[in-house]
Amino acid sequence: MMVIAKRNLKLFFRDRTGVLMSFLSVFIILGLYVLFLGDTMKSNLPDAPEADFLLNSWVMAGILAVTTVTATLGAFGVMVEDRTRKLLKDFTAAPVKRQEIVGGYILSACSVGIILSIVTLLLAEVYIVANGGGLLSAVTFAQVIGILVLSVLAGGSIVFFITSLLRSHSAYTTASTIIGTLIGFLTGIYIPIGSLPEAVQWVIKLFPVSHAGAMLRTVMVEEPMTQAFAGAPEEALREFKLHMGVVFDFGGKLSTMGASIAVLAGTTVFFYLLSIMLMVRNNK
Amino acid sequence: MSTIINVKGLAKSFGSLEAVRGVDFDVEQGSLFAFLGPNGAGKSTTIDMLTTQLKPDAGEATVAGYRLGRDNDGIRSAIGIVFQDSLLDPLLTVEENLLVRGSFYKLSRSELKAAVARAVETAGAGDFLKRPYGKLSGGQRRRADIARALIHTPQVLFLDEPTTGLDPQTRQNVWTTIRRLQKERGMTIFLTTHYMEEAAQADRIVVMDHGKVLAEGTPYELKERYATDMLKLKPHDAEELAAYLQARSASYTVASGIFHIPVAETVRALDIIDGCRSNIAGLEIVSGTMDDVFLHLTGTEVRA
Numbered sequence: 001m002m003v004i005a006k007r008n009l010k011l012f013f014r015d016r017t018g019v020l021m022s023f024l025s026v027f028i029i030l031g032l033y034v035l036f037l038g039d040t041m042k043s044n045l046p047d048a049p050e051a052d053f054l055l056n057s058w059v060m061a062g063i064l065a066v067t068t069v070t071a072t073l074g075a076f077g078v079m080v081e082d083r084t085r086k087l088l089k090d091f092t093a094a095p096v097k098r099q100e101i102v103g104g105y106i107l108s109a110c111s112v113g114i115i116l117s118i119v120t121l122l123l124a125e126v127y128i129v130a131n132g133g134g135l136l137s138a139v140t141f142a143q144v145i146g147i148l149v150l151s152v153l154a155g156g157s158i159v160f161f162i163t164s165l166l167r168s169h170s171a172y173t174t175a176s177t178i179i180g181t182l183i184g185f186l187t188g189i190y191i192p193i194g195s196l197p198e199a200v201q202w203v204i205k206l207f208p209v210s211h212a213g214a215m216l217r218t219v220m221v222e223e224p225m226t227q228a229f230a231g232a233p234e235e236a237l238r239e240f241k242l243h244m245g246v247v248f249d250f251g252g253k254l255s256t257m258g259a260s261i262a263v264l265a266g267t268t269v270f271f272y273l274l275s276i277m278l279m280v281r282n283n284k
Numbered sequence: 285m286s287t288i289i290n291v292k293g294l295a296k297s298f299g300s301l302e303a304v305r306g307v308d309f310d311v312e313q314g315s316l317f318a319f320l321g322p323n324g325a326g327k328s329t330t331i332d333m334l335t336t337q338l339k340p341d342a343g344e345a346t347v348a349g350y351r352l353g354r355d356n357d358g359i360r361s362a363i364g365i366v367f368q369d370s371l372l373d374p375l376l377t378v379e380e381n382l383l384v385r386g387s388f389y390k391l392s393r394s395e396l397k398a399a400v401a402r403a404v405e406t407a408g409a410g411d412f413l414k415r416p417y418g419k420l421s422g423g424q425r426r427r428a429d430i431a432r433a434l435i436h437t438p439q440v441l442f443l444d445e446p447t448t449g450l451d452p453q454t455r456q457n458v459w460t461t462i463r464r465l466q467k468e469r470g471m472t473i474f475l476t477t478h479y480m481e482e483a484a485q486a487d488r489i490v491v492m493d494h495g496k497v498l499a500e501g502t503p504y505e506l507k508e509r510y511a512t513d514m515l516k517l518k519p520h521d522a523e524e525l526a527a528y529l530q531a532r533s534a535s536y537t538v539a540s541g542i543f544h545i546p547v548a549e550t551v552r553a554l555d556i557i558d559g560c561r562s563n564i565a566g567l568e569i570v571s572g573t574m575d576d577v578f579l580h581l582t583g584t585e586v587r588a
Contacts, residue, residue: 088370
């Protein structure tokens, strides 16, 4: 399993365009934000010097959530490629267990997800600091990485499920494009959740990766938020958190970190089980 | 000699298409065994079943002493396969590819290194070990593929059209390597091909079409049975020759002034020649080829 995972990693990182493509949605979001989304959002914020720090941290948290999914998706490209080129034949013609092959794909995809997310996190910190913000403390940094890992596992499980249904390379490319585009909306990054109609808000709240986004925001925005909202009424802070998707409102109850972790963990288990069940059925 | 592959009534359908409809054959240990047939005859499907890639619908087989379906992992560790298409990773070097694929066979790190070195040496892939597989020429790739199949020193080596798409010289090289493996290592070689001249070099041939075994035997036996020798005569006087042949009640066809007269054996041609020597401007005696066998059995030219 380790050998297969290592092979997949090599294949992924040697395909430079593939690596770049995994970062594509990150660049798109960042571009949109720098160009015009930022200005629109800033109008909703108190006119404080910390507003930039706050908004930058918020966007970066969202971008990180997206990266965990798109990077993992990119890494599963190796699996789709193997299947469409019938390369798997050479694996199954050797005395290797099927579980080892599948395990190798999941392991490598999650490793890619975690590596690329951490790279993105470092870049994000550089961006925030360069624009007058502050660095994350060691504790929050560790928390962020923990959430990233969890998000990669959950996002990876969904993506794994989707890719295990795909039978051709073009189907995979199409799926990647669609997911890459939709994910920005589904996690409430392009437009803050508070500006969207009720129905769409529910879609976001029920989408597991949004919970990773919410947790990342909670952790990353904490510091700038207390700075920006120093002296502002409690109600304004709550309003901001809800509007920007730092916490979600479930019929008057606010989501908690614990609940979000549970959602991610549940998603991971559910989708991996589903994919494995499907594979077992297909093998018969 | 003992039997290393034994196949009985093996069958496989894909939906309503009966790809393989009950084939039986044996392969002797250490022999070079050729599977001949047009594309779509069911050769690859049969190989896929024997190499545990496809589950047969019916029938049974043993490979290297392991029962198909019961001890597939045993079969997998006893066979090496050179696939029709390249199945190594283009972005990895040949060496990386071999180390990855070699790790499937539960060897220790040092054993694996030694095994890879040995396979590389045998297949003659040493010159481009550090180059990415995707950048190699067709012939080099084939060598790498063969090295891949040899890592675990299999008892049986399956080659699915190993020389298709290669230039004549490379084809010759690959072929020499295959012969050497059989002769020096005593490896059993099981290959499919639609090149007649390759099949003609095998110890035993099975001709297959439409999912069935049509004929089986040594190349010599098959030629004896299914190919006719041909006497080609160019006469001074065509009418005189025609009358002569009719008098002997020999059948013939004429194509652009040349008389084609089938004979049971090449020697028989002498009788015909003796009786009309003065009328002969030119002659040629052609013994039957595997092409004839193939045409006779499948009723078609080789479907390329």
